[in-house]
Amino acid sequence: MKKALMLGALTIAVATLAGCATQVKSLPLAAAGGESGGGVPVYFGEQSHPAVKRDIGDVSYSVRIARKVSGPDDACREALAEGVSKLRAAARERSANAVIDVTTRFHSSESNSSREFTCGVSPSAAAIAVSGRLVLLEAN
Template sequence: MKAKFALGIVAGIVILQSGCTHIQSLPMPAEVQNQNKEGVALYFGDQPHAKVKTLIETKEVRVRVGRDPDSKEPMCNVALGKALEELRVYARTQHANAVVNVATRFQRRESSSPTEFTCGLSTAGATLAVRGDVVQLDTE
């Protein structure tokens, strides 16, 4: 009986660890570095931008994408693209023209770099959160 119990615990640990998430800092994809897309500019961390006319709110978008065996795109890049698109869509609905102080996060590890982003990667997929201040920049 004790041997079966111990074997069950070991099997459970192996199963849990096989799907472990690894936190990674990855290079920012070139297409993300296009700051002004679809009328909403993105500024990571302390990147320079026009004066903020109106702070609408700070918004966080969390995304998880499952592994797609047919995709050639790295899963973390797919997750980042999806999260940034959701953030831009939200900003447009709020009549904002930019999101500033953009940062990426997985669990407690965060990056506000314009050249790197943080993502959690497992055998099942990729997860991250993107947060930024949704604003109206002064266009004058």
């Protein structure tokens, strides 16, 4: 009897947790809007940019946002936008005029693409890590 109850409880727990898996997604940057606007240019991957006058340093931030009613792609875009906002804030604080070589990551899945970003999304949250180099670029 005890074994049957334990097996039943375990089955319910497994069935409940089966829908909680985190999905790793690669989404297009163009739809994210993270690479333009905001005052400080952000260059993903090996996107071309003016010559670097001075390297200020590396920065990295992790962002986790609660999913509201938005779909998984929208939640990932929102997490990316928050991460890019943190990169820009760090650039302003440290007198950089751009962030270059930006990469995105979720656990061991990393992207240094200039066209896509990587994000993890579950039924309850979206998460992303963004990293980049703060620099002072030559004026055009």
